[in-house]
Amino acid sequence: MSPSSKPLRRLGFLTIGLFDGADPRPGHENTLKLIELGEQLGFDSAWVRHRHLQYGISSPIAVLAAASQRTSRIELGTAVIPLGWENPLRLAEDLATVDLLSGGRLNPGVSVGPPMHADRVLPALYPDTAEAEDFSFERVRRLLSFVRGEPATDFSGSEGFEVYSDRVQPHSPGLSGRMWYGSGSLRSARWAGENGMNLLLSSVVKVEEPAGGSGESGGTAEGTSSGTEGSFDFAAIQLSHIRAFRAHHPDGERARVSQGLVVIPTDTATTAQREKYEAFARQRTPRTATPQGPARLLFARDIVGTSEQIAERLHADPAFREVDEVAFALPFTFEHEDYVQILTDMATRLGPALGWRPGG
Incomplete structure (x- = not known):
């Protein structure tokens, strides 16, 4: 391990949970099997993405409720729930319910901003209230207040045989x-x-x-750049985000940060698998050179290689050196057998190369 790197304390993985629209059950079942495998391999956390009107998990809380009954130790997270699609009070109820069912293992990740393709989906999502909906950080504040047990109404007590609470129920104190x-x-x-x-x-x-450039409105925000126009350093940008976060967090340097990159270990991969993984990364490499689209999004390079090679690359990443938690993202389009090989290599080879030890 590089002397400038922290030992990796928590190892997680992230999946989108793809399924066949004509037969969606097997895809959902495979997602649950991956989470079970993750627990068996000692992973600390399993995370699911959130997709609406696509062929990936649209209801991560329901999926994680099922996963909570098939596992006993691994933490279960969402990365991330776009709150533009959610009612914060109702979501708080679901989160608390699943957290209690899991024994306090839920890690909800959220984000804000208008729904993707808002002009096409808002008529169905908010047919009568789209103009009034607030997609800013205030939506997160509302969710946090409900999860923390702050009052949701000014009424509580009994009304006939019914008993009412002024805060979201159930309440899960550690959530x-x-x-x-x-x-x-x-x-x-x-x-x-x-x-x-x-x-x-x-x-x-x-x-x-x-x-001095134009600002932004609503709940989304601009990032930071490094270097001159045409020269962009993804790791430096991400490092600036970590440091700004901790500088403003009550816990300072102890504030938790989890990094999610696409890394694909090939230690036990077949020749055909290695060729597929390398082709996947090559196809996605052009988007890592310059910001993409009107939102100016810059992507990290996918890292494909042996666990030793990946560990060397990560130890050279200044953002990675600032964290001791990861949730490595599984590529979207691979087969279940590929995910089994990748997760197994992550847990048995890459994790130890990064100083990690399996959970109990």
């Missing part, structure tokens, strides 16, 4: 300390720190405009 914000920008990282959340980082950051 508020396991709320994560999925950030790709400097402003949102700072906001997460100021509001005492944990920070989830992915393989995407938002490159900010030069000082």
